[in-house]
Amino acid sequence: MSADEYIIKLFFDRDRRAIEEAEKKYGKYLLTVAFNILHNTQDGEECVNDTYLSAWNTIPPENPSSLKRYLCSIVRNHAISKYRSENAQKRAGVTLCIDELSDLAAPEDDSAEIRRVLDEFLKSSSPRDMTVFVYRYYYMYPVEQIAEHYRVSVQAIYKILDRMKKKLHEKLNKEGITV
Amino acid sequence: MKKDIMSYCGDDVLDAADRNWDSAVKKPKLSRFAVIAAAALIGIGLIAAFAVAMATRNSVTPPPETEIVTEAETEAETQTDTKEPAQTAAETVETVIPKEEITSDYVIFKDAADDNSGLHCHTNGYEIKGHYVIEEDNTKNSITICYPDSSFEQLIGSLNDTEYDLLGKKHTDVCEYEIQIYNLNYYHKKWITLLVPDESIELITPEIPYCYYERSEERNYDDDIKTINVSFRFKENCHNGNIWVYIFAGDNSIKAFENDYKDADIQEIRKNSDRPYGDLANYNTSRKVAFACVKGYDFSDYYLGVSNLYRQAAIYFGDVDKNGNPLYLTDPNMPDYKDSPSCIEMREKQEDEKRIREEAHEKAQAREKEQERGNTDAAPLVDIPNNN
Numbered sequence: 001m002s003a004d005e006y007i008i009k010l011f012f013d014r015d016r017r018a019i020e021e022a023e024k025k026y027g028k029y030l031l032t033v034a035f036n037i038l039h040n041t042q043d044g045e046e047c048v049n050d051t052y053l054s055a056w057n058t059i060p061p062e063n064p065s066s067l068k069r070y071l072c073s074i075v076r077n078h079a080i081s082k083y084r085s086e087n088a089q090k091r092a093g094v095t096l097c098i099d100e101l102s103d104l105a106a107p108e109d110d111s112a113e114i115r116r117v118l119d120e121f122l123k124s125s126s127p128r129d130m131t132v133f134v135y136r137y138y139y140m141y142p143v144e145q146i147a148e149h150y151r152v153s154v155q156a157i158y159k160i161l162d163r164m165k166k167k168l169h170e171k172l173n174k175e176g177i178t179v
Numbered sequence: 180m181k182k183d184i185m186s187y188c189g190d191d192v193l194d195a196a197d198r199n200w201d202s203a204v205k206k207p208k209l210s211r212f213a214v215i216a217a218a219a220l221i222g223i224g225l226i227a228a229f230a231v232a233m234a235t236r237n238s239v240t241p242p243p244e245t246e247i248v249t250e251a252e253t254e255a256e257t258q259t260d261t262k263e264p265a266q267t268a269a270e271t272v273e274t275v276i277p278k279e280e281i282t283s284d285y286v287i288f289k290d291a292a293d294d295n296s297g298l299h300c301h302t303n304g305y306e307i308k309g310h311y312v313i314e315e316d317n318t319k320n321s322i323t324i325c326y327p328d329s330s331f332e333q334l335i336g337s338l339n340d341t342e343y344d345l346l347g348k349k350h351t352d353v354c355e356y357e358i359q360i361y362n363l364n365y366y367h368k369k370w371i372t373l374l375v376p377d378e379s380i381e382l383i384t385p386e387i388p389y390c391y392y393e394r395s396e397e398r399n400y401d402d403d404i405k406t407i408n409v410s411f412r413f414k415e416n417c418h419n420g421n422i423w424v425y426i427f428a429g430d431n432s433i434k435a436f437e438n439d440y441k442d443a444d445i446q447e448i449r450k451n452s453d454r455p456y457g458d459l460a461n462y463n464t465s466r467k468v469a470f471a472c473v474k475g476y477d478f479s480d481y482y483l484g485v486s487n488l489y490r491q492a493a494i495y496f497g498d499v500d501k502n503g504n505p506l507y508l509t510d511p512n513m514p515d516y517k518d519s520p521s522c523i524e525m526r527e528k529q530e531d532e533k534r535i536r537e538e539a540h541e542k543a544q545a546r547e548k549e550q551e552r553g554n555t556d557a558a559p560l561v562d563i564p565n566n567n
Contacts, residue, residue: 065190066194069190069193072193073186080183101183111187115188118184118185118187118188122188122196123192123195127195128199130196130199131196134192137185138188149200168184
């Protein structure tokens with residue numbers, strides 16, 4: 001039994017050690033994802049705690065094939081919601097980098113098709129372009145950090161992102177998905 | 180209700196992105212030692228490649244019977260002691276694939292940037308397909324060298340007619356390959372593929388072995404694939420050889436390369452091209468041509484590739500110190516190299532150091548002045564004898 005299977009089993013057994021084990025294994029990772037969105041450690045920690053609670057409430061009946069991705073998806077959603085609600089109170093006009101993709105926001109009722117098209121699109125892109133796109137718009141890494149990682153200019157990263165956005169838009173249109 | 184599209188990202192895509200990210204771990208800035216070591220390695224590599232090329236040229240020895248194919252399997256594993264989203268445990272599996280026995284002619288197409296890689300293309304009449312990857316600074320450009328599905332004999336027939344008209348003599352041993360190049364950097368509007376054969380091979384088309392493409396501003400994404408045709412034949416009594424494949428890409432400076440190459444006497448260069456990289460260095464205008472090549476690269480995306488090219492150029496032209504290290508490493512203002520990344524980086528470093536020194540000097544002076552002022556201010560504290 002892998003570590004993830006063991007943790008999921010603990011969730012199913014309603015054993016509170018599930019949260020401890022999940023925290024031990026994925027705590028820092030989840031905090032990084034939350035921090036990249038919120039830029040605040042305390043808020044990030046709150047989100048991570050909310051994530052464990054959500055996981056506790058949803059597993060079972062959910063039985064994720066990848067615990068890491070499942071938790072990541074939850075923490076990302078929590079962090080985005082938190083960011084939006086807090087900044088809506090503070091000041092208008094504050095945006096997240098995913099807002100750059102607002103014209104690609106997709107209807108929820110077509111999720112399987114969108115997932116297929118998006119995966120197909122990303123898989124057909126070059127490894128670097130795909131990674132840049134995912135790290136910018138999924139993990140929300142700062143462009144500067146991505147550029148530094150790849151040892152290219154910030155401008156080059158922006159170019160890649162622009163190009164990918166255009167191509168994704170075209171792909172979605174071609175596949176008949178209204179965005 | 181609409182939703183952020185990235186939330187639809189599949190697990191396998193995210194895992195792949197994590198693996199790519201980890202495999203592209205930020206390279207440390209090149210230290211001088213690393214640069215020198217790299218230059219030395221390149222030098223050794225060139226000498227070895229030259230030696231191998233000379234040893235194997237015109238021999239009929241078949242290539243090794245087996246080849247090692249390496250497949251890297253990466254597996255994303257999460258570790259908890261780092262802030263990166265994922266980490267990779269790389270595992271390399273080597274499998275030995277038996278290779279068919281080769282008894283006939285062959286040519287090796289080589290990536291000019293990496294003498295160790297190369298694809299053997301055998302010309303004994305059966306379908307030839309190969310996949311050839313150039314990996315540079317985490318970006319993979321791939322070249323597929325393939326032979327059309329129709330039979331070799333049929334093609335020879337049609338080629339013979341063409342060649343007869345073209346060259347005025349009949350070839351019976353013309354080899355034709357189609358090189359398809361994928362995924363050239365999107366932002367490069369222009370690029371050139373330069374094929375440099377060794378002495379055992381005569382390139383038939385093109386006579387001047389370069390191809391020049393200019394992309395329109397509104398290019399189609401399908402333009403990512405470019406095809407060039409290579410026709411050649413082995414010279415008399417020659418049965419194998421090398422063709423080095425150079426790819427130069429850039430936005431504006433490619434034109435200069437094209438002009439320089441046109442101006443150069445190709446036949447003279449060919450005559451001297453008995454060494455790897457076409458021996459441009461042996462020809463008196465070669466310096467100009469080679470530097471045009473080097474400057475044709477896009478600096479922003481190919482930092483390491485360009486650095487390598489500059490180092491190679493320095494080694495070709497003998498601009499090296501007694502230890503074989505490029506001289507521009509000690510003089511970042513050398514005219515021929517001043518646009519090279521190493522020189523730019525070193526100049527910036529020197530400027531930074533100068534600025535820091537000046538600031539430190541100014542601060543020291545300011546402190547001294549302050550102390551002097553402090554002493555002057557303190558003077559009244561000294562008891563002044565009262566003469567009264």
